[in-house]
Amino acid sequence: MEHPILFLVKLFEAIGFGDFAHHYPHVIYTWLIMLILIVLGIIATKGISIIPTKGQNVFELVLGGIEEFTVDVAGEEVRRFFPVLATVFIYIFVCNLSGLIPGFFPPTAAVNTTLSCALVVVPLTHIIGVMFHGAKYYKHFMGPIWWMSPIILPIELIGHAARILSLSIRLFGNMAGHELVLAILFLLAGAFFAPLPIMALGIFVSLVQAFVFFLLSTMYFSGAMEHAH
């Protein structure tokens, strides 16, 4: 399967960093998404006022909605971690969507990007657990009955390690599989606009996968914050 034509990679080739661009397209497109999101953030907070104007209204709607949903799911204490969760959600959603534009490679279709997102969220749950419970956080891994702890402790530890794997591979598999299907359909029947229904499905899948990552992170946070059994 030949490599797809990616605009930013071509741009970097023209500058002279072709080798780097070919091996790490996900890094380059991550920079692009970062630039877009930072510019959006600056635009959103430029003329911030108590009575919101039109542009500010849109961003308040989006972020307010996410915050209300997060507090609904995980309780009041999650409000201080809402920035991390909302950033993860918006970043992954925009990354996923950018893959639908022809000539763009979604950074989340590389396992490095998704693994990095998971590696931020899962250690943060342990940090939150230690913050909220101190040394007694170990009771979360002991299970409900004390004499079953020797069996339950390895299972809990493996389960926590599996969270990193499952978060990263779920997102990576969805995005990389989608890219693969698009490439194959384009190869087979591109002249008949065959990839179009898959791209319509891709908008839905992008939103759902970003939302699932965000929701799972929220539930892991709330699980670390609540009292043990």
Next chain:
Amino acid sequence: MFKKLSCSTLGSAFLLFAMSTVAFAAGGETAIAGLKYFTVSVFAAGFGIAVAAFGGALGQGMGLKSAVEGIARNPESSGKVTVTMLIGLAMIESLVIYALVISLILIYAHPQSAGIAALFGAGH
């Protein structure tokens, strides 16, 4: 009963195929043995994702059935039921995606890819 005969012949043919690789000694026959190893890997990849898709479809169908019944019984809850159903479907789908990733690894990022590339270069 469904066709148990075809299932067992398929299974025995597969076993014969796999075991014949052991019978080959070193030399020119390792090329054939190596290609058979890759063939078996691709075979496993195809069947893996097929079985995963079958199980995933069954699971998602059951979840969807309950969600639709819930909405039929109580149309006012359709918003919450729909959101919960979508989250559940994404969770079930992720298991199928794990199987897909393994199949893709077996075909495109095989752990023995260097040896297999050499065999394809030498054999054909």
